[in-house]
Amino acid sequence: MIIIIIAVIITLIIIGLVVFVYHETNWIEVNHYVVPMGDVEIKKPIEIVHISDLHMSPWSLPSTFRKTADFINSLQPNYIVMTGDFVTHFKELIPGCAKAISWLKPKVSMLGVLGNHDYWIDAGYICRSLEEVGVELLLNRCSPSKNGSNLTFLGVDDPYTGHDDLKSTSREIPGSHMSVLLSHSPDIIEDAADLGINLVLVGHTHGGQVRLPLLGAIYIPSKHGKRFDKGWFNIKNTKMYVNRGLGGIYPSIRFLCRKEIAIHKLVSGEGKPYLEEKKLIKL
Ligand SMILES: [Fe+2]
Numbered sequence: 001m002i003i004i005i006i007a008v009i010i011t012l013i014i015i016g017l018v019v020f021v022y023h024e025t026n027w028i029e030v031n032h033y034v035v036p037m038g039d040v041e042i043k044k045p046i047e048i049v050h051i052s053d054l055h056m057s058p059w060s061l062p063s064t065f066r067k068t069a070d071f072i073n074s075l076q077p078n079y080i081v082m083t084g085d086f087v088t089h090f091k092e093l094i095p096g097c098a099k100a101i102s103w104l105k106p107k108v109s110m111l112g113v114l115g116n117h118d119y120w121i122d123a124g125y126i127c128r129s130l131e132e133v134g135v136e137l138l139l140n141r142c143s144p145s146k147n148g149s150n151l152t153f154l155g156v157d158d159p160y161t162g163h164d165d166l167k168s169t170s171r172e173i174p175g176s177h178m179s180v181l182l183s184h185s186p187d188i189i190e191d192a193a194d195l196g197i198n199l200v201l202v203g204h205t206h207g208g209q210v211r212l213p214l215l216g217a218i219y220i221p222s223k224h225g226k227r228f229d230k231g232w233f234n235i236k237n238t239k240m241y242v243n244r245g246l247g248g249i250y251p252s253i254r255f256l257c258r259k260e261i262a263i264h265k266l267v268s269g270e271g272k273p274y275l276e277e278k279k280l281i282k283l
Pocket of ligand 1: 053085204205
């Protein structure tokens with residue numbers, strides 16, 4: 001009798017865990033942040049949708065991105081930025097990935113940088129495919145400011161595989177402009193802070209993808225270990241957001257670490273970024 005009771009309890013725990021992981025893996029957390037950018041004049045708030053680590057694969061096909069793209073478009077953001085790892089392993093998925101990205105329609109522009117997986121597959125092919133659908137890739141370069149704005153986006157090529165060159169890229173930032181740096185890995189943060197970059201948007205960590213109660217992420221691929229695992233950080237006068245991403249490496253499951261779309265509303269003023277609204281959407 002005791003054995004049967006124990007077996008039933010174990011079965012229920014396993015079923016509960018499977019259901020929980022299913023929900024964690026198939027819902028996206030949408031986080032709206034207000035980000036004070038200091039004394040730079042911002043007449044009208046600038047909205048940036050930040051997505052990362054799409055990791056398109058046979059387990060996360062480009063066609064499944066349609067609903068996510070429609071949701072992002074409904075936000076009518078000024079900019080959509082993507083911080084690398086578009087595909088995981090398969091070169092054959094690159095055209096489908098580019099097609100899925102083409103569904104995104106920001107009001108001003110769509111910007112991106114590459115990640116380590118993009119390098120391990122075929123960086124040149126991914127660049128050409130993304131540029132054909134209107135993504136402005138910032139691989140060690142600045143984007144010319146749009147509509148007379150005092151906002152300069154710059155991006156570095158993937159730091160994890162050693163292709164970044166922030167120092168020379170940052171020389172192109174006009175003196176009076178606020179700067180938003182795109183990078184795949186958070187390992188760029190100290191250099192960005194030394195150079196006075198205002199805001200850094202990164203991905204790469206997946207927030208750990210699977211997190212344990214009390215212990216947090218099991219592993220974060222960063223020279224800083226688990227220090228910059230997810231969310232907001234402040235080094236000197238530089239703010240950094242580490243996005244948990246929309247995909248994952250195999251097995252592509254999530255536990256206590258949902259997929260994420262972050263919306264950053266840049267405003268004038270001092271203070272820390274704060275969460276204005278949070279909701280969940282089903283994939
Ligand atoms: Fe990744």
